[in-house]
Amino acid sequence: MAYENVLFEVEYGVGVLTFNRPKVLNALDAKTIAELGDVVARAETDRGVKALVLTGAGEKAFVAGADIAAMSTMSTVEARRFAETAHAILARMEALPIVTIAAVNGFALGGGCEVAMACDLVYASEKARFGQPEVNLGLIPGFGGTQRLTRRVGITRALEMILTGDMYDAPRAKEMGLALEVLPAAELLGFAKAQAKKIAAKAPIAVAVAKRAIREGADADVRTANELERQAFAALFGSEDTREGTKAFVEKRAASWKGA
Numbered sequence: 001m002a003y004e005n006v007l008f009e010v011e012y013g014v015g016v017l018t019f020n021r022p023k024v025l026n027a028l029d030a031k032t033i034a035e036l037g038d039v040v041a042r043a044e045t046d047r048g049v050k051a052l053v054l055t056g057a058g059e060k061a062f063v064a065g066a067d068i069a070a071m072s073t074m075s076t077v078e079a080r081r082f083a084e085t086a087h088a089i090l091a092r093m094e095a096l097p098i099v100t101i102a103a104v105n106g107f108a109l110g111g112g113c114e115v116a117m118a119c120d121l122v123y124a125s126e127k128a129r130f131g132q133p134e135v136n137l138g139l140i141p142g143f144g145g146t147q148r149l150t151r152r153v154g155i156t157r158a159l160e161m162i163l164t165g166d167m168y169d170a171p172r173a174k175e176m177g178l179a180l181e182v183l184p185a186a187e188l189l190g191f192a193k194a195q196a197k198k199i200a201a202k203a204p205i206a207v208a209v210a211k212r213a214i215r216e217g218a219d220a221d222v223r224t225a226n227e228l229e230r231q232a233f234a235a236l237f238g239s240e241d242t243r244e245g246t247k248a249f250v251e252k253r254a255a256s257w258k259g260a
């Protein structure tokens with residue numbers, strides 16, 4: 001599929017999706033969301049995509065939110081459909097068995113902040129600004145922000161961020177746990193790709209299972225979550241890669257992963 005609003009390329013196993021509507025600060029309209037969905041679907045099945053990095057085109061923005069012009073004429077039914085589609089795509093992205101990394105190169109506002117939070121790891125450039133400014137538009141977050149932000153930064157900071165609509169700079173976002181690291185703008189994408197490559201070089205099954213245990217466990221009570229971990233840990237002993245990884249250590253050689 002040829003894309004209009006995103007760029008997508010795979011380099012050494014790392015898929016890089018660039019939101020590419022710089023004239024509107026990479027705002028998300030229905031087409032952009034559909035194209036993100038297509039890339040996520042590809043990452044689900046294409047074993048050549050071993051990690052996914054998301055970033056924004058241009059100097060200013062990762063994604064400055066949902067496309068406000070498009071939303072200004074939306075009916076309730078259309079808004080529901082738009083929100084449902086985006087929710088489903090972000091949930092699918094979160095469930096990918098590979099690592100997903102947001103390289104936040106500028107404004108990550110509204111839907112942009114929500115896309116970043118649906119990634120496993122979030123790295124920010126010094127220019128990044130995070131915010132959920134929907135209250136300024138008479139709106140609330142609609143792509144999962146009320147829930148993902150609360151889980152990332154805690155209920156009180158999420159309340160502050162969503163109720164004030166304020167923007168938080170990169171060091172503040174790091175302090176809150178929203179961004180993991182803050183990097184000079186010129187180094188951000190290279191760093192994100194290097195992290196992606198590092199994780200893609202680990203046993204794919206261990207990465208997938210660890211991610212699932214953490215993500216599914218985070219929404220369960222701790223007894224259920226620990227049982228999920230025990231089951232997943234034991235199940236790995238039926239995989240070739242667990243056998244290979246432990247044998248390779250004992251035999252003092254590098255492991256060779258099969259992804260099985």
Ligand code: CO8
Nearest residue numbers: 024025027064065066067068079082083109110111142143
């Ligand atoms: N949608 C559409 N166009 C946008 C958006 C956007 N979110 N953000 C910026 N643009 C456009 C501007 O209109 C402008 O266009 P033009 O050149 O034609 O005037 C161009 O991008 C450049 O923007 P600015 O001139 O405003 O640039 P500044 O550097 O002065 O300001 C800001 C940058 C502060 C980022 C400013 O553009 C801004 O406040 N943007 C809006 C941010 C925002 O409110 N985002 C949240 C949107 S709501 C949302 O995301 C809800 C998600 C869930 C929806 C569920 C739907 C059902």
